[in-house]
Structure formats: structure tokens, C-alpha cells
Amino acid sequence: MTAATTARGWPGWVPRAVVGATGLAVAAVLAHAGTAPLALGLYLVLTGVGAAIPASAAPALLIGYPAVAVLFADDAGAGHVLALVVLLHLLHVSSAYAAVLPVRSRVHPKALVAPLRRFALVQLVVLVASGAVLLLPQGRTDERVEVIGLTAVAGLVVGVVLLMRRRS
Template identity: 35%
Template sequence: MTEALELGRGFPAWLLRMFIAGVAGTILGVLVSGGIGGAALVLLALAAVISVAMPASPAPALVVILAAMSVVALGGDPFSARVLVLIPLVHLLHAGCGIAGLLPARARVHPAALLAAGVRFVAIQAGVFGLVGLMALVPTGRTPAALELVAIVGVAAITPIVLWLLSHRPPVRASGPARVGRRSARVAGDTGPPANYAE
């Protein structure tokens, strides 16, 4: 007999909602420090409260959209500390609400259940910040004509290769049951002409 895996009691699910409240509050604090206020701040705060109370609602997506619009409205350097801090914060809010929305408020969660989501979060953030670092190296001035020409030639060279690969894909073969059906008919003693089975 296999032994049962003891997971322990875990932590209450409402702690996850408190974590979401902390993340949402931090997002609001970052935006307020950047100069957001008035009706935009009220709408953001309302969406944040609804995200904590009803994480499965569209409110978390609204917080993400409003935060992005606020960053655009504030302007400034796209690689500023404010923008770079908001990237993982809005992702944490989105991921946390996605998990909390599946759990009753009185449920208990074992930390091991969050491992996959944590690994996925780290992997996505690593990719995002790698892309940010790459974009930071791109010159902000006018691109030299020679570099533009190289890019156009590269796209022109890749296009026919992609089209050739798409047009020379191997055909999809029929599934196995049709072939098995023909064999089984012959094994059963059917010596007449083979049935019209699809290949």
C-alpha cells in the first residue's frame, strides 16, 4: 500500500487576497508618486478594491489597463524606475487574482501548489526584462541607411524560406482505427473484396 502524502494545513486563502491588496496598494503608491490623481486615481482605487473582493471579476484587468494608461499619460523615460517597478507589480496582481479567483475565501492553500505559478512568473519576468535590456541598447536617433537596407534585405530573404516551409509541410495521414478495421475484417474470414475503408 502506498503511503499518503502529508501536505499539512497550508495557509488560509484570505492571505492571498491580502497579498493582492498589498500589491494593488503598491501600484497606486507608485502612480501617485508619479503625479496621478483626481478621477484617474479614484477609478484605479475602486478597481483595486473590487480586485481584492472579487478577484475573478474583470477588475484586475481594468487595473492593469488603467496603470498602463497612467504611465503613458505621465510620459517621461520609458526605462524609468517607476515603469520598471510597475512591470512585475501588475503581473503579480494579475497572477494573484487568477489564483485567488479559483479559491473560496475560506479555503487553505499549500505553498507547493503555488510553485508552478511562481516558476512561470520568474520565467516571464526574465524574458520581459531581457527584452527591456535589449531595447535599451537600441539607438534612439535616426537609424543609419545601411542598417535599414540590411534589415529590408534580411526580411526579403526570410520571406520565401517561410513560404517554402509552409507549402512543403508533410501531409496529414489518416488515423489508425481505419487501418485496424480493414485488418480485423480479413482476420474474421471475409475473403471478398476489401471494404471501401478510408486510408
């Protein structure tokens, strides 16, 4: 291999930069939603730690923290939640790659095509499900419908458990 062959691609610090930039975008969404300044400051500190040490518990906190913070935000709405879904998913994916890629390594952009497709597919499913939720009627749901829905969910869980069971 020549030096020109190994020099292609992005440096290994790029996924860490994506973690940092995504964390800043999440903080901006939280600020717009009315999160307290102290909570935002703590999140920014976590963002720095998550970008510097992606193989730690910091990325898990970076993902879980906004989910709780948006509950206590003053002006959080559906738009904030949908933006957080996209950004936190990107944070999860970029943290995973940053954790396994050494800083001095190189990654070719073609290696990220399959993960990018999975990311887009998941976001498409979330967008369609969100659109379906918007079509639901507002107000109280009939108890019979709730029981049918819970029974269907329980049936799905049992089905998944049975399918995941090892066959002897």
C-alpha cells in the same frame, strides 16, 4: 484526514490580500509617476473591488488601467514602466489564483512553487529584453532596418499561425 492535516497551508483569502497589496503598490508607482489624484482614487476603488471580487472584470481593469494612466502621467520614466511590468504581472497571477480559490479554502505553499518559477522566468526574460533595448542606439533607425524588422515579425506571425493550425 485529521484536522491538523487540513489546517496546514495559507487561508484562501491570502491571494486576495496579495491582489490588494499589489494594487496599492501599483497606485504608489502611479503616484510617483505623476498620475492625477482623481485617476489614483479611481484606481484605489478598482483595487478594492478586484480584491473583493477577483472573478469579475475588475482584475482586467486593474491591469489595463495603469498601462493607459502611465501614458498621461507627468513624470513617467523607464523605471516606472519596469516596476509596473513586474507588479501588473504579479497582480495578474494573484488575481487568477484568488478567482479560483474559495475564501474559506487552504492552499499549501508548495502548490505555488511552479507558478513562482514561471513568474520568475517571465520576469527574467523581460529584464533581459529591457537590457537589450537599452543597448540600442538612440535616434532614427534606417528605413531598410525597419523593413527587415517588420518582415521578420510578419514571418514569425505566419510561422506561429501555421504551427497552431490543426493538422488534418
